[in-house]
Amino acid sequence: MEKKTSCVMCGNEHLHLQESEKLVEIDGAEVKIPFRKHWCEECGSEMALNEDLRFNARAMRHARKKHRGMLTGEEIRQIRKQLRLNQEQAAKLFGGGPVAFSKYENEEVSQSDAMDRLIWIVGMIPGLAQLLAKRLKIDLAMEAEVTLEKTATEFKEEYVTQARVAMEATSSYFRGFSAFSTASNEEIYKPDEKAGAVEGVAA
Numbered sequence: 129m130e131k132k133t134s135c136v137m138c139g140n141e142h143l144h145l146q147e148s149e150k151l152v153e154i155d156g157a158e159v160k161i162p163f164r165k166h167w168c169e170e171c172g173s174e175m176a177l178n179e180d181l182r183f184n185a186r187a188m189r190h191a192r193k194k195h196r197g198m199l200t201g202e203e204i205r206q207i208r209k210q211l212r213l214n215q216e217q218a219a220k221l222f223g224g225g226p227v228a229f230s231k232y233e234n235e236e237v238s239q240s241d242a243m244d245r246l247i248w249i250v251g252m253i254p255g256l257a258q259l260l261a262k263r264l265k266i267d268l269a270m271e272a273e274v275t276l277e278k279t280a281t282e283f284k285e286e287y288v289t290q291a292r293v294a295m296e297a298t299s300s301y302f303r304g305f306s307a308f309s310t311a312s313n314e315e316i317y318k319p320d321e322k323a324g325a326v327e328g329v330a331a
């Protein structure tokens with residue numbers, strides 16, 4: 129997991145994580161969110177590693193959901209567990225594609241308004257999950273086993289494809305640049321990200 133990354137300015141490998149907070153604007157309000165970057169022991173340069181960018185983007189998404197009164201990733205996870213559903217079952221029941229819940233729960237995407245309200249209402253009235261399952265002809269108890277087997281096979285194929293695509297993208301990215309870029313941090317804090325445009329995460 130720990131990857132050797134060197135300073136973009138001097139090449140030194142002793143980079144230190146610095147955790148702080150950042151004031152960002154969400155819908156006209158100032159909100160404080162956790163913020164990460166790294167600094168170089170040798171030359172003092174500050175830089176955002178890819179892992180920092182991912183962390184910061186998640187923190188921003190979390191703050192947006194909270195500020196807009198939407199369910200956070202953690203709240204969605206809690207509701208799903210209350211309903212005794214795994215992520216695949218939840219996706220079958222609520223829609224959004226097989227990896228939707230993993231993405232919602234890890235703050236990798238924001239759920240749509242409609243999805244947010246659906247999950248919330250079923251969380252408030254858990255019996256609705258059974259009703260929904262009946263309508264969709266999903267046997268939640270039996271489904272678990274089938275899903276597990278099916279997912280194992282599908283996952284292998286999908287994983288190989290995804291891994292190949294990711295490797296190609298990464299190698300071409302790293303050919304020109306180092307493992308970090310400060311510029312993309314600006315993207316994260318642009319005030320106009322629309323919540324929940326990502327129903328099609330499933331691929």
Ligand SMILES: [Zn+2]
Pocket residue numbers: 135136137138139140168169170171172173
């Ligand atoms: Zn340096």
